[in-house]
Amino acid sequence: MKLTRRQFGGLAAGAALIAATRGSFAQGGPIKIGAVNPYSGAMAQYGDEVTRCYELAAEWVNGQGGLLGRQAQMVRGNATSAQEGIAAIEQLVGRDKVDILAGTYVTAISNAASESALNYGKLYWETNALARDLTDRGLPNFVRSGPSSNEFASRAVEGALKVVAARLNKQPKDLKAWVEHEDSAYGTSIALEQQRLLKEAGVNFGVGSHSARAIDVTDSILRAKNTAPDIWISTAYVVDTNLLLRAARDQGFKPAAMMLCGVGDTTETLEALGKDYLEGILLVSYPRPDVSEKYGPGAGAFLKLYRDKHGRDPIAPQGMNAFVGMKILFEAIKAAGSVDYETIVKAAAAMDKPLGAYETGYGAKFDAKMQNTRALPVVAQWQGGLVKAVYPAEAAAEGVSVVNVPRA
Known part of the structure; x- marks a missing residue:
């Protein structure tokens, strides 16, 4: 039987594990975001690229004063398969005490990792995995900022x-x-x-x-x-x-x-x-930094940030998409005033930014399944x-x- 977002939420809210983990982190420390991606194997360079741009976005927002009076910190969780995605979630939540989870270059990893994240009562913010099934599941902790399949x-x-x-x-x-x-x-x-x-x-x-x-x-x-x-x-x-x-x-x-x-x-x-x-x-x-500034205002500034940090051009277009996805997440966190997944999802659902608002040319307007409808390749x-x-x-x-x- 297919569960609705409300039913998923009821299951999540009733889990003892969630009660043990939610609200257990010190408010004065950094907001930790676990980045679930392949950092080894055949797809490592693309998983690395996605997370490099998450990290670039974190540095950018920290330079703007951070989030809710705290710094944003990315924590890597290596996953080259769906099973490793589940293990990465367990490690990121249990050992690294992350507040939020994000990813990923591979749909199968995102599918498994986001379900595992729900067991821990954590938001899974998807920037790059494409399959429409990811949003069609109706998982209440899942938001996709980038385009779908x-x-x-x-x-x-x-x-x-x-x-x-x-x-x-x-x-x-x-x-x-x-x-x-x-x-x-x-x-x-x-x-x-x-x-x-x-x-x-x-x-x-x-x-x-x-x-x-x-x-x-x-x-x-x-x-x-x-x-x-x-x-x-x-x-x-x-x-x-x-x-x-x-x-x-x-x-x-x-x-x-x-x-x-x-x-x-x-x-x-x-x-x-x-x-x-x-x-x-x-x-x-995905739009890359060669797009016109009229279409993607700030694409050139992103390219400069990347070059200044890494001394070369981006290796894949997934990077700027990941950077923008993380910026949208940061805006949702600020609007929510919290790292609680239900509050962030509600804040994201209220976003209404036109096409051309971000470096990729995206806007931000989420449908009922929390797919950004203004993210276009x-x-x-x-x-x-x-x-x-x-x-x-x-x-x-x-x-x-x-x-x-x-x-x-």
Whole structure:
């Protein structure tokens, strides 16, 4: 039986463990936020990047006077799997005495960790995990400040229709698409929504799936190639994305447009495929510091903060999204006047900030399931070995426009 937010809240309020942990921390010390992310293994550099930007946001708010008269402090909890996510929560709450939990780069980890956080009566503030199921559960301690899989899916279809179809001079009914996805909750949730929207628009499409752990994805590429699509849209993780692109190159699969959702926009893919092959590949991506200041006011200031702290540019777009997500959390804490999860959720639910209020171009307006409805990805593109936002038009920096569609 699916429990409602109210029922979840009743269970949480009645747990003896919550009574033992809530309100047990000294009010004069820092507000501790446990950052649940993979800091080892294949996804470590992205988990590190998300948390680096949490830490950057904490330094920023501390420089503004902190939170409720206290300093914000990030505490890392390593989790490379769902089971480790549960263990990380137990350690962060039991040993490190954190007040709030946040994360994460991986949907499966977020799913398990947030349920564990509820057992301890703690807020789980999600910035980066995408699957719509995370908010659809109705967990009363769960808030997502960034986009969900639905926003990534809708932006992908919007890009296919308003960028690709327009460049090919085709109507939606004449456009052929292939939807490829890895088969976990992350890839599946995005692909299902893409299919719904493509069907609604009258686009002809085929669908394929693969395991993110696959070591050979040639069959996936050949299935797509046999349908001769105008656009190939893929949702995957970094390793399998690079495998898919290599297989496409090796098999001579070259549709007029290729689009990668949520991935493929970092130096790891650039080093794997090279800038010449990537030229013109479209990306549905978190907004990054290249967006125009009109679209994302303060994006340049974020980039300076990051460079000053780390001596280089951000390694992934997940970072600025995490920075903004943490800023929204800090605003909710200030409005709540408390670290109690129910009070913070109530304060977040009352937020009403327009698009363009943050560095990513986001606003803040949460629906009944505590999904931020004003957090939208952009369509970007590989151009000359760099990733540049190209859609919506107001997100593109001056002089930037779509190139190499159809692909040469």
